[in-house]
Amino acid sequence: MSRTIPFYFDFISPYAYFAAVQLEPWLEKLEADVSIRYVPILFAGTLNHWGHKGPAEIPPKREFTYKDSIRHATSLGLKLKFPPAHPFNPLLALRVATALEGDELQAKAILDLFHAAWRDGLDLTNPEVLGQRLAGIGVGNPQGVLEKCSDPAVKQALRQQTEDAVASGVFGVPTFLIDGELFWGCDQFDFMEDCLLGRDPIQDYPSNIGSHPVGASRLG
Helix, strand or coil: CCEEEEEEECCCCHHHHHHHHHHHHHHHHCCCCEEEEEEECCHHHHHHHHCCCCHHHCHHHHHHHHHHHHHHHHHCCCCCCCCCCCCCCCHHHHHHHHHCCCCCCHHHHHHHHHHHHHCCCCCCCCHHHHHHHHHHCCCCCHHHHHHHCCCHHHHHHHHHHHHHHHHCCCCCCCEEEECCEEEECCCCHHHHHHHHCCCCHHHHCCCCHHHCCCCCCCCC
16 A cells, blocks of 8 residues: 655755655665655744744754764765854745645755755855756746745645644654654654554554653643
């Protein structure tokens, strides 16, 4: 039976980049009929909903994240070059990805925009950069795609995708969702495979993890 897994991402996250570059190799060796649905969401929207800070908003965590990204990139055989500034506003790039919904080049465009930000160190807030990258992979009428990003329908689609993700329990990026189970991070592929093939150890755990009692709270 064919399965479709949503991949929730935001270009602002280097970890979403590391997940994106692993997707095709993982699918090729996976012993299951699986496809990926690319779902751009606004990471800041998840932070606002759940009331927590992003890694770059905590100074020591920000520095750790950058160092950790270099380590991850090296382990994956990637050359990492940070974008000109980080965090940056990913809204336009996310709208581009949303505007390409249904286009056969959407997945290729998304991966190339990730490369633009995290391999080539380019500014995804710059419409010219986005247009050049779209043209470079053969997207027809890149200017038309950029103009479509001002369409209220595209803006609403991105908002709705973010709200739907939050409603599914998504609290960060990258996240994959399989049969109601969240897999968060760029290191979840083995666990996802186990879930798809019926080997997830969670199914044999003797109690409902979600109902485990809370013994203390820092909020009082």
